[in-house]
Amino acid sequence: MSPSNLWREIPQRYRLEAAFCPKCLTTYFPPRELCTECGSRELEKKKLPTRGKLVTYTVIHTPPKGFELYAPYIVGLIKLEDGTHLTAQITDADPDKLDLDVDVEAVIRKVKENGRDGPIYYGYKFRPILNANGAPERKC
Amino acid sequence: MRKVAVIGVGMIKVDHHWKESIRSLFTKAAINALEDAGNPDIDALYVGNMSAGQFNKQENLAPMLADALGLESKPSLRVEEGCSSGSAALYMALKDVASGMHDFVLVGGVEKMMDTATNDATFIISTVTDQEYEAFTGLSLAGINAMVMRLYMNKFGVKRESFAKFVVQMHENASKNPYAQFPFKISLDKALNSAPVAEPIHLMDCAPIGDGAAALVICPAEKAKDFTSDQVDIIGAWKASDTFLFHMRKDFLSMKATIEASRNAYEMANITPEDVDVAEVHDSFSIAGILAIEDLGFARKGEGWIAVEEGLISPDGETPVNPSGGLKARGHPIGATGIYQAAEIVLQLRGDAGKRQVPDARIGITHNTSGFGTSAIVHVFKAE
Numbered sequence: 001m002s003p004s005n006l007w008r009e010i011p012q013r014y015r016l017e018a019a020f021c022p023k024c025l026t027t028y029f030p031p032r033e034l035c036t037e038c039g040s041r042e043l044e045k046k047k048l049p050t051r052g053k054l055v056t057y058t059v060i061h062t063p064p065k066g067f068e069l070y071a072p073y074i075v076g077l078i079k080l081e082d083g084t085h086l087t088a089q090i091t092d093a094d095p096d097k098l099d100l101d102v103d104v105e106a107v108i109r110k111v112k113e114n115g116r117d118g119p120i121y122y123g124y125k126f127r128p129i130l131n132a133n134g135a136p137e138r139k140c
Numbered sequence: 141m142r143k144v145a146v147i148g149v150g151m152i153k154v155d156h157h158w159k160e161s162i163r164s165l166f167t168k169a170a171i172n173a174l175e176d177a178g179n180p181d182i183d184a185l186y187v188g189n190m191s192a193g194q195f196n197k198q199e200n201l202a203p204m205l206a207d208a209l210g211l212e213s214k215p216s217l218r219v220e221e222g223c224s225s226g227s228a229a230l231y232m233a234l235k236d237v238a239s240g241m242h243d244f245v246l247v248g249g250v251e252k253m254m255d256t257a258t259n260d261a262t263f264i265i266s267t268v269t270d271q272e273y274e275a276f277t278g279l280s281l282a283g284i285n286a287m288v289m290r291l292y293m294n295k296f297g298v299k300r301e302s303f304a305k306f307v308v309q310m311h312e313n314a315s316k317n318p319y320a321q322f323p324f325k326i327s328l329d330k331a332l333n334s335a336p337v338a339e340p341i342h343l344m345d346c347a348p349i350g351d352g353a354a355a356l357v358i359c360p361a362e363k364a365k366d367f368t369s370d371q372v373d374i375i376g377a378w379k380a381s382d383t384f385l386f387h388m389r390k391d392f393l394s395m396k397a398t399i400e401a402s403r404n405a406y407e408m409a410n411i412t413p414e415d416v417d418v419a420e421v422h423d424s425f426s427i428a429g430i431l432a433i434e435d436l437g438f439a440r441k442g443e444g445w446i447a448v449e450e451g452l453i454s455p456d457g458e459t460p461v462n463p464s465g466g467l468k469a470r471g472h473p474i475g476a477t478g479i480y481q482a483a484e485i486v487l488q489l490r491g492d493a494g495k496r497q498v499p500d501a502r503i504g505i506t507h508n509t510s511g512f513g514t515s516a517i518v519h520v521f522k523a524e
């Protein structure tokens with residue numbers, strides 16, 4: 001990956017910017033040029049909520065090249081409070097205590113390095129919201 | 141459209157072919173198919189290959205392989221559709237012959253994966269997923285399958301044992317297949333207890349990395365009689381796709397592309413899932429195999445694992461699935477896989493499948509997907 005491709009994804013990676021179709025109320029993350037639900041080409045910018053629920057997750061032990069230093073790590077499918085789904089690493093979590101449907105919130109973290117001289121990639125990850133006992137919250 | 145027949149098949153055992161180059165591997169499979177067909181003059185060449193550029197640092201594959209076969213003066217094309225590149229090549233070759241443009245077409249698939257290290261190969265395979273919003277998070281293709289497997293286990297109350305039973309069945313089938321990478325049986329204990337790759341997926345849930353090449357010769361059905369008495373026709377074919385990002389799916393527990401591709405291919409062939417006598421399905425991971433059994437219509441949603449446990453998909457069952465051993469045990473040299481599947485079905489329908497022959501097979505299908513169901517291609521074959 002190159003600096004330009006890092007740079008152009010910053011609104012999504014740092015601020016969770018999505019596209020919103022005012023005609024049929026569908027949200028797209030990442031943003032796109034047209035609405036595949038109603039065909040509209042007039043999409044607006046929308047900032048996603050930063051809280052949601054963990055729909056499912058995996059603990060990666062055999063990582064793709066570039067992620068060797070971080071394994072094992074958790075990647076999850078998240079449903080945000082507005083119903084939008086996205087894929088993200090789950091951080092600050094014990095895989096043995098994690099479960100489906102736990103509440104999660106967005107944080108900014110380092111994602112990976114790109115060799116000795118390349119840029120460092122940052123982006124959203126999600127962490128479980130802990131209750132007063134330090135256990136993951138699960139409202140449902 | 142003209143009816144199209146397969147008149148020759150060729151396969152190389154999936155393996156670590158240290159001594160073979162991508163060129164020699166493909167050429168040997170092609171020669172096998174040409175000899176099986178009775179050496180007709182070939183009018184065009186199609187090659188399915190996912191990523192010679194990344195695995196072998198070799199692009200511009202079609203003219204290279206055409207030259208190796210002495211076909212450099214004929215039209216040759218490489219077709220890429222991720223893990224379903226083999227079936228994509230057949231899909232294009234089929235339309236070429238059906239349209240009347242060419243008569244005798246050689247269609248093959250090749251992937252030479254073993255020249256790269258495992259973490260490189262895992263990365264190359266993950267390039268079939270969205271680079272910015274899936275691979276960027278460190279998610280592998282195994283990881284997407286693992287998220288689905290966890291959800292499936294939770295929703296339908298299924299344990300890892302049930303997936304392991306599918307793996308045991310695939311190995312048992314492969315033990316009778318001379319082209320299989322893993323031609324041996326394994327115990328349930330071994331299938332269950334291996335190193336975690338992307339939990340809940342463990343190593344034995346995954347198709348292996350390997351080198352392979354396979355090829356077919358197809359021609360108009362009316363010309364097939366001159367070359368073979370065991371003609372197999374391709375009577376249906378369809379390709380469908382789904383949202384490229386997994387998280388955009390409306391249903392995380394089925395592959396819509398498989399449902400759509402099979403529905404249209406069955407309709408073209410004028411068959412129902414009950415008519416299928418043998419199927420080669422895309423079990424890149426055990427969960428993908430279970431979903432395929434459901435989404436192709438052989439079992440209801442959430443009951444694919446029951447079909448495995450009750451023996452419905454075993455070689456003497458109602459709908460034998462992957463008599464070759466599937467991607468899991470026959471092997472999954474990515475861009476070649478769809479052609480291995482087609483070659484297996486043709487052998488089954490000719491009655492030439494040796495010890496792994498399923499009884500009374502007249503209609504067979506192949507099912508080849510890419511990514512996690514971003515594409516699915518289904519072909520329907522029938523013994524004449």
Ligand SMILES: [Zn+2]
Nearest residue numbers: 021024035038
């Ligand atoms: Zn819309």
